[in-house]
Amino acid sequence: MNANDIWVVIREEAAREAERELYMKHFLEQHILQFDRFSEALGMLLSVKMASRHFPPQVLQELFDDFYRESPADVDIAIADLEATLERDPAAVCYFEIMLFLKGYQALQAYRLEHWLWKGNRKSMAYLLQNRMSEVFGVDIHPAARIGKGILLDHATSLVIGETAVVEDNVSILHEVTLGGTGKESGDRHPKVRRSVLIGAGAKILGNVEIGEGAKIGAGSVVLDDVPPHYTVAGVPAQIVGRTEEAEPSLDMNQRLMRRSKLR
Structure with a gap:
């Protein structure tokens, strides 16, 4: 599926869960239902996950926005990773849960931002995010x-x-x-x-x-x-x-x- 199609499915999944589990309604509205595009929601989610007192989520959100705007192929790659996870992981039953809760998927998308920064000769920023990714997800992937x-x-x-x-x-x-x-x-x-x-x-x-x-x-x-x-x-x-x-x-x-x- 392309980004628009998969986002329709993810929003539908989240909306059903928000009706079923009222305690999650606000969370799902914040992280999925308020957004019109998959890349915006994914960037915001990862920004919140990886934020620290040194780098607030607003700064990281700008980085992710730049990344997905300048490298739209990485949006398609994020979708391919999402589909791969749903197809191969028997514990994964719907797209929105993979996106929100599976740290392997989240760490992989964080790496992709770091790799983009590395290729753009922004190595210090790539290293900073790699370090933070390791702390948050317990995953250590070199940006190169x-x-x-x-x-x-x-x-x-x-x-x-x-x-x-x-x-x-x-x-x-x-x-x-x-x-x-x-x-x-x-x-x-x-x-x-x-x-x-x-x-x-x-x-x-x-x-x-x-x-x-x-x-x-x-x-x-x-x-x-x-x-x-x-x-x-x-x-x-x-x-x-x-x-x-x-x-x-x-x-x-x-x-x-x-x-x-x-x-x-």
Whole structure:
């Protein structure tokens, strides 16, 4: 859906909930029903979430307004992330709840502002917001990292993504995942995660390694080497345990590991 269509749906969802749960009516009016556009409401929500005594929400709201006005593609990306979350997270049952209550989604949209600032050589402001995002959401994504669209950050607590990491489209990442370096090396030192990869909870992917398209990383694994496309790895250190059963594991969210006997 485009921004206008999805905003109609979100407003309808919020209006029904406001009638059903009267104690939330004022909250929903403040955060959704008073706005005509999705980008305005999302920017205001994140501004309030990330505000501090050093940066009041009004200042952050201006930043988000500039961001979405100058980079309308990021509004479409925010919608793609919203749809990905609804499709893949069984706990997500409607759009307005994802937008208002799921911190993985919120942290991802905050990162996108930080990345825009970083690309515009506004690095101090990007770092300031990254620091605040880490405090508020428990998520640490370097502003220089490159993250595609249709991303699910499920729970997201203790997620770390390093400076030179790349995450392509339609990837699903669970909590306590690290896309990090291996030590004090400089330069291009973080993982490259290709399309449609599923990364299980607690996995650590370290160094400038490539996780091939459609691969699956088992929960708790430590990955130090490249993973071929459409293969599953698990263990410490991670080893290949089979081919993936799905072309796009990130969409199915099936974390079962194939037995070695099925390896072809």
